[in-house]
Amino acid sequence: MTTRVDASVFDSAHFRRVLGHLPTGVVAISAIDGDEPVGLTVGSFASVSLEPPMVGFFPSVTSTSWPRIERAGSFVANVLAEHQAELSTAFATSGGDKFGRLDWRPGSTGAPVLDGVAAWIECEVADVVPAGDHLFVLGRVLDLAVAGDPRPLVFFQGDYARLAGR
Secondary structure: OOOOOOHHHOOHHHHHHHHOOOOEEOEEEEEEEOOEEEEEEEOOEEEEEOOOOEEEEOOEOOOOOHHHHHHHOEEEEEEOEOOOHHHHHHHHOOOOOOOOOOOEEEOOOOOEEEOOOOEEEEEEEEEEEEEOOEEEEEEEEEEEEEOOOOOEOEEEOOEEEOOOOO
């Protein structure tokens, strides 16, 4: 038997604090809107399906970058390497030139594949579903590769963290 919990018994700060105990990888979503690169940072990124290969992520409904990525119709999920915390912060900030000092190359759809990432996954937008104060974006994988630094950037309890050595 499943017991339902009334969400009004806890606040969003408590929700965030508890879920902060789940370490997450950090991904920079990038696309080309017209001829201009655009991007945002997400901490909720997942493999969704092997057949067909699909991934998903959750941008905020208030994101100013997401509508531009959606309009592009394709994106690259750049799995950030542990040395790319500054890039993560830049992509998480609204406005500004996020690509000014970055080296990148266009993927097959033109979306930016960022240099120095741990891995990248190029996708076309397959579906977008409302999910509370976020959207669930389903991407159909077109291409992917392990890129450079194999150690990913991790976010844990409100800060960036490093994985212990193997």
